[in-house]
Amino acid sequence: xxxxxxxxxxxxxxxxxxxxxxxxxxxxxxxxxxxxxxxxxxxxxxxxxxxxxxxxxxxxxxxxxxxxxxxxxxxxxxxxxxxxxxxxxxxxxxxxxxxxxxxxxxxxxxxxxxxxxxxxxxxxxxxxxxxxxxxxxxxxxxxxxxxxxxxxxxxxxxxxxxxxxxxxxxxxxxxxxxxxxxxxxxxxxxxxxxxxxxxxxxxxxxxxxxxxxxxxxxxxxxxxxxxxxxxxxxxxxxxxxxxxxxxxxxxxxxxxxxxxxxxxxxxxxxxxxxxxxxxxxxxxxxxxxxxxxxxxxx
Numbered sequence: 658x659x660x661x662x663x664x665x666x667x668x669x670x671x672x673x674x675x676x677x678x679x680x681x682x683x684x685x686x687x688x689x690x691x692x693x694x695x696x697x698x699x700x701x702x703x704x705x706x707x708x709x710x711x712x713x714x715x716x717x718x719x720x721x722x723x724x725x726x727x728x729x730x731x732x733x734x735x736x737x738x739x740x741x742x743x744x745x746x747x748x749x750x751x752x753x754x755x756x757x758x759x760x761x762x763x764x765x766x767x768x769x770x771x772x773x774x775x776x777x778x779x780x781x782x783x784x785x786x787x788x789x790x791x792x793x794x795x796x797x798x799x800x801x802x803x804x805x806x807x808x809x810x811x812x813x814x815x816x817x818x819x820x821x822x823x824x825x826x827x828x829x830x831x832x833x834x835x836x837x838x839x840x841x842x843x844x845x846x847x848x849x850x851x852x853x854x855x856x857x858x859x860x861x862x863x864x865x866x867x868x869x870x871x872x873x874x875x876x877x878x879x880x881x882x883x884x885x886x887x888x889x890x891x892x893x894x895x896x897x898x899x900x901x902x903x904x905x906x907x908x909x910x911x912x913x914x915x916x917x918x919x920x921x922x923x924x925x926x927x928x929x930x931x932x933x934x935x936x937x938x939x940x941x942x943x944x945x946x947x948x949x950x951x952x953x954x955x
Contacts (some may be wrong), residue, residue, distance in 0.1 A: 660792050661721035661736060664712055665743045665753050668726065671695075671702035701768070708767030708781040709744050715785035727752050731929065735760060740791050742784065743777060750776035751854075751924045754803060754948040755815035761791050761798055763951045775857055778953035791951060798949040801876050802852045805944035806921050812931045815944055816923025818855030822911050822939065823847020825920045825927070829889065832919075834898055835910035836883070841898040842914070846886035850909055850941045853878045854948075859925075860884060871900055879905040879943050908942040 668676070674684040674695075685695040716722050725733055730753060735741070741757065743749045744765045753762065764777030765784060779787060790796040806814045806822070814820065823830035823846060830847045833840060851860035856873035863884040864873060874880045881903040888896035903909050913919045919933035933939065 658738075659717075659720045661723065661739050662716050662788065663723055663725055663733075663735065663739050663741050664709065665725045665727065665730070665741060665745075665749060666705075666709060667728075667745055667749060667752075669698075669702040669705050671698045674698065701771070704768045705745070708765060711781035712742055712744055712765055712784045715788060717788075730756050740788065742788075744781075745777065746772045747774070747776040748925070750948070750950070751817040752926065754801075754817040755923065757948065758946065759949055761796070761949045761951055763787055763791060773857075776854070776950065779951070787951060797952045799877060799952045800947040801854050801950055802874075802879055802881075803944035803947060804850055804852050804855075804881055804923070804941065806850070806923070806931070806939055806941045808921070808931050808933070809938040814921060814923050814929070814931055815946070816855075817852065817948055818858055818924045819849045819851040819860060820921060820923045820941055821847055821849050821925075822921050822933065822941075823886075824915060824918045825930075826918060828918060830919065831894075831914040833912045833914065834885070835912075836898060836901050836903070837907070839898055840910075841895045842893060843885060843888050843896070843898075844891065844894040845888040845896075848883060848885040848911075850881050850883045850903065852876070852881060856882065867900060869900055871902065874902070881909075881941070881943060883909055883941075903942065905943060908940050911939045911941070913937045913939070 678684040688695045739760045741760050741762045750764050765779050765781055766772050766774040766777040804816050804820050806820045829844045831844050833842050853874035853876040885899035888899050890896045913933045916935050920930045921933050922930040
């Protein structure tokens, strides 16, 4: 059977404006009232659309294909032999990663002037050549480490960049953190546990703000890094255990002391979360699966 190509995308800003305002004219009027020009939004939409069209044209006619919106990922059944093509920003690859079981992911960057291309390093024009090579197993794949958070009630969450543990609002998150033989009670803005892939994003920002000397892991490194955000010292809480590395077989433990509002979510997707109320126990470690990303080759 010929392979199936699943092209994953998200709505553009222009499409979102049309969803809210129904017509181009109404959307343009809305933006003008806020001293903005719809032409820039339309231009970005057209760049994205051209990239998507180029990818679709690159798929051999005999192959199966399907399009998939990011918002429908949690309702889609991937097949073992699928080739997944993410056309968009880097975060789109992170969004799709936790739904896969080893299928190769080809990241296409529609607009290098806007997107860094860490996870979407390939140009749309390279899709035809790369799809053929992936189907023949000739393209090197980079196994990127993922992170797993498992609650004591059996709920499990996977992420490619990082897992956030904290309060769903701006209130202080209260919990006990355990790393190796050390443990500490915290009142903070929450904590993240990051993979090497995530070390170029949120973890990088916290690392810089901490002025940390911690060596962040590489994307394929099995270790994870954790950072506590704005830990507050008091008679009941401390702030000595605010960063560290979790080894290949290690784990970070967190026990919630939040009566309400405690959450755990991955890769910034707050709607897909674990409720983390008082007394709940969480274990965060390297996941038992990786993202197979098609490498950029010169």
